[in-house]
Amino acid sequence: MTVVPAQQSSGSRGGSTGLYDVLELILDRGLVIDAFVRVSLVGIEILKIDVRVVVASVDTYLRFAEACNRLDLESGNSKDPGLPDLVGEITESGARGKSKGALAGAAQSVSDVFSGGRDDEEEKESRPRARRSTSSSRRKEEQE
Amino acid sequence: MSTYVYGIARNSPALERASRTPGVGDPPRPVRVLSHGRIAALVSDVTEELRPKRRDLLAHQNVLSEAGTAGAVLPLRFGGMSPDDEAVAAALAEREEHYLERLQAVDGKDEFNVKADHDEEAVLHRVLADDPELRAMGLAQQAAGGGSQQDKMRLGELIVEAVRQREELDRAEVQRALEGAAVDSAPAPEGSGRVANVSYLVERDRAEEFLAAVTAFQQANPQLRLQVNGPLPPYSFVE
Structure with a gap:
């Protein structure tokens, strides 16, 4: 959970x-x-991936069945989802990279902004899917 | 030269505070208070070729946040421009009563946007724990070393359906858990791709209560990842 602290007192700073x-x-x-x-x-591109969180398809069925195979069903307990390595694993598990991504991938309502100027060239490539991690790193760069 | 409009507030000397925040444009133009009767608009000059850049979005947000410390403010959607100051004054005059009513409605309140996504592994655990038959199928498939393609398809289809139902339940439960601490709520337009994406209008002196409700709900629902952004200008509660 991310709680963005109040920005109201700062005004000119820290709003990013x-x-x-x-x-x-x-x-x-x-x-x-x-x-x-x-x-x-113009110059601002908002990519919105509007898909159902779970897409019913053969790929998805198989993927979920595989995911089920990897689960520790004996314990029955939910693992703490906050563990960073778990986040990594889900990110890497492939959903995000596929056009028919389920859950972790599709759940991202990806709205990425490419501001004008230095981002113009990259923007023209119109990648099929903007990844959050990419935009995060860009955001950091732009804070400079 | 046009007039960029950030938001509308009650006419008050305290509004001048927001004019110390740099406005949109490069270089940033100073923010001015354009008053008309009982209401006022926060504006700045802008050249026609203003392009929306990151710092402009931030300037829009910062001016509104700063103005919000002085009293209620109705944020405009980013990018609203008027040909000149006179046209802004005319727009204020035209709907003065309406704006005053909306300002009253958001007075002393902030917007908190809550996004909820499913954690894949945790939600799988959840749906399998909730359905003994499904869990038995999963165990059987594991015992069989993964099962045949057909088995996988069948189990996968059932799981997908269970997760879909969990989505709907969780969407409703997010709302049920949080609406009590808020005075109003506004879901994002359909198709946000999330389990939930809802903005809440929260009284300032109940913000802690609201955030505590979010935290409690998160702890009770490990299958969800909640993200809260706020306090924000009441973007979703101006109409």
Whole structure:
């Protein structure tokens, strides 16, 4: 769980934490006044992977069955999902990289923002799926 | 030159505080308070060729956050521009009563956005623990060294369906667990791809209670990963 601390007292500084996670609010919600025009969002690319969390398909069925095979069913207890190595394992397990990703992959509502300027070239490549880890590292770079 | 609009607030001298925050544009333009009657807009000059960059999104957010410390503010969606100040004043005048009503509704409250995703391994454990038949099938398949392709398909299909049902249950349970500490809620549009993606409007003096509810719910539901962002300007509660 991530709780982004209050940014209200800081004002000019420190507002970058969690910008990625609230982008959809800044860009898609908020008041719209009909008489105003909206700044062109050219140069900003929001990739939204809108898929059901679990996609019913042969691939998914097999993947879940395999995942079930790897589970320790004897213990019956849920492992602590907060363990970092578990997070890594799920990330690596392949769901995220496939177009029909289930769960861990598809659960990401990927909305990535490529700001203009230096990101332009990368943006044109229009990758099929923006990975969160990628955007995180970019975010760090841009904080500089 | 156009007028970029960040948000609308009650006309108050305290609003000047927000004008110390740098606005959008490169270089950032100073933020101004444009008042009309009982309400005011936070604005700054902007050139026509403003391109939305990361720092502009941040500036939008920061101006609104700072203004929020002075009182209720209705955040505009990023990128709202008016041809000039007069047009902003006209827009304020046109719906003054409506804006005042909305300002009243969000007064003393912040938005908290909650996203919930399933943890794959934990949710598998959960659905297998909840369904003895499914668990028996899983155990049998493991005992058989993985089972045939057909067995896997059958088990996989049942698990997928169970996880899907768990999604719906969890979506409802997130809502049930958190709505009590909030005064309003607004789900993200359909198809967010998450188990839940809901914004809550929370009274400022109950924020701790709300966050405690999130923490308690997370602890009781290891199959979910919850992410909370807030306090935020009430983006989802302006209409």
